[in-house]
Amino acid sequence: EPEVTQTPSHQVTQMGQEVILRCVPISNHLYFYWYRQILGQKVEFLVSFYNNEISEKSEIFDDQFSVERPDGSNFTLKIRSTKLEDSAMYFCASTPRDSPTDTQYFGPGTRLTVL
């Protein structure tokens, strides 16, 4: 069964550094999402992406964040200058176009630790 994959599984970085989190959505999916989950807190929506542009973004998704689909398979989340409070699990998800179930399938996540 196709799966969403994410790399790396764990990223450790220094405050102020740039990080890029990578996701490979399921191949026939056209809607892509990033969520994050700070330890002990709920899963929070960051951004949705469709047809090579952002559909919606949350208040968390400020100018330090950007998303890109550089080729036909990868979907990336970049944080330009990381802060301590960016430490969290970051989940990528995808949904098939026109799916009657609009179920989102989640990747395994990247644990980002900002020191």
Added chain:
Amino acid sequence: QKEVEQNSGPLSVPEGAIASLNCTYSDRGSQSFFWYRQYSGKSPELIMSIYSNGDKEDGRFTAQLNKASQYVSLLIRDSQPSDSATYLCAVSHRRSNDYKLSFGAGTTVTVRA
């Protein structure tokens, strides 16, 4: 007002018992409702989806939706130790072509052997 609220738990049930999880949501325009299971340190895994009022059963899981009361629930029958996890209620708000999910804080379930 929180968009999605769940009974906070933790919920401890003996093996073989029924675990009952509740969720309320604030947006009357919500269209799709999901229960995800999340083991510690792992990603959310879909358990059930429900879109219309009433009950939906899948194996040992039953989801119930009442849009008038803005309420969705999950029953786990014959609970097993492997069901011990945090259960997340998620609600989809469709805006144009966007299916953004709003999650509750989760209810942690422990099944005692």
